[in-house]
Amino acid sequence: MSRAIVMLIQQSSQILDTVAPKVKAEANKKIAEVKQKIPTKESVKQMMMDEITSRGPELVCSIEVRSRINFIYNKLKSNATKLQFIIDKSNEKLTKLQETLQKVGEIILIIEGIFAFLNALVPILQTIAISAQVGLFLLKGPAADGDATIKFANSINKSNAKAEEIKNSIKVFKKKVDKITKKALIPMGIVLLAIGVVSTIKLALTTLIGLIESFYLKYILMCDVEGDSMEDEDYADAMNDAQSNLDDALGGESGEIVIPEDDLLPNTIERIRNANFQVIQYRIA
DSSP: OHHHHHHHHHHHHHHHHHHHHHHHHIIIIIHHHHHHHSOOHHHHHHHHHHHHHTTOTTTTTSHHHHHHHHHHHHHHHHHHHHHHHHHHHHHHHHHHHHHHHHHHHHHHHHHHHHHHHHHHHHHHHHHHHHHHHHHHHHTOGGGOOHHHHHHHHHHHHHHHHHHHHHHHHHHHHHHHHHHHHHHHHHHHHHHHHHHHHHHHHHHHHHHHHHHHHHHHHHHHHHHSBSSSSTTOHHHHHHHHHHHHHHHHHHTTSOSOEEEOGGGBOTTHHHHHHHTOOSSOOEEEO
């Protein structure tokens, strides 16, 4: 039993020595790196909307500005998608590390089970020793038998010695198990915290992509509706309807943006489809 416990303790220590540094590296480096690269809402708005508003009504839908907005949109979207890929990979690694750390907990449970079994042996051994003492007592006097007396005495000594050995072994190994448990709590806590942060980052990236897509859709609607002025009534209606539905979608109140088809120019639908929206769900009606 002692050898089995030693092997299990060594196995736990090896797992912790291997996994703990990886947990810290993934949590401290990869996640922090992604967090730093996520642009703010203000910076996205500045890159896209300022480019639009700074050109004026007469140039805002020109080929040059269209090309520039397309470039900004694709760049922001590509960067956000890359960050999503990195954070998804990080989440996979953290999940695997968590599963590996859980093996330490499983090993500790096995050891605790061995402790329970050994503890159950102690009263049995003590009962054997007591029974041997009774037998030894009954053999005193005229009925005494030398060989039987020796056997009872040996049984008493061996049972008591084994019971003490078990109690001492459990005491020694319990300290080692407690030490491993405390050691395991640190990386386990880091993993749980890191996975929570990853979930928050994933939500932030989804929101960011939705924001990028919403600004781009607003630009498409601004340039691809009937009328030739930014003050055109059809344009204003299309923008107001789209923005209202965008706000609902990003706020979780609606899963779909309804775009009125009557106000759109012939190529608008194709432009919207070519945008390959990832977060925004739309319906042209």
